[in-house]
Amino acid sequence: MATTPNHRTDDESLHAARRAFDDAVQLLTGPRIDIKNDDNGNRIVCTSGSLYAEMTENLAGQQGTAHGGVARSLPPVWVDGLDWIVLVDNTVTAWA
Numbered sequence: 001m002a003t004t005p006n007h008r009t010d011d012e013s014l015h016a017a018r019r020a021f022d023d024a025v026q027l028l029t030g031p032r033i034d035i036k037n038d039d040n041g042n043r044i045v046c047t048s049g050s051l052y053a054e055m056t057e058n059l060a061g062q063q064g065t066a067h068g069g070v071a072r073s074l075p076p077v078w079v080d081g082l083d084w085i086v087l088v089d090n091t092v093t094a095w096a
Contacts, residue, residue: 028052028088052088055081 008016032047049057061076 052085055085059085 029050029052031049032051034045034047036043036045047054059077059081061074061078
């Protein structure tokens with residue numbers, strides 16, 4: 001059966017879905033590549049930690065008085081980061 005760009009076979013659709021899933025897992029758990037601009041120009045930097053690892057390592061709440069020296073109440077964790085970790089963990093658990 002001939003296919004057109006708008007009509008994929010089941011095998012092609014499965015392959016595309018698997019590739020998209022593999023790419024998403026790599027973005028979440030693999031090392032990251034970034035372009036840094038410094039005095040010597042642009043350079044490519046590969047980080048050793050994954051996005052997921054960086055997020056979990058930075059969940060501790062921030063301390064101090066960064067806003068004009070006025071003390072304020074701060075949560076003990078980075079709430080948005082914790083929400084993201086919970087979303088990722090729950091999604092992966094549901095897939096498993």
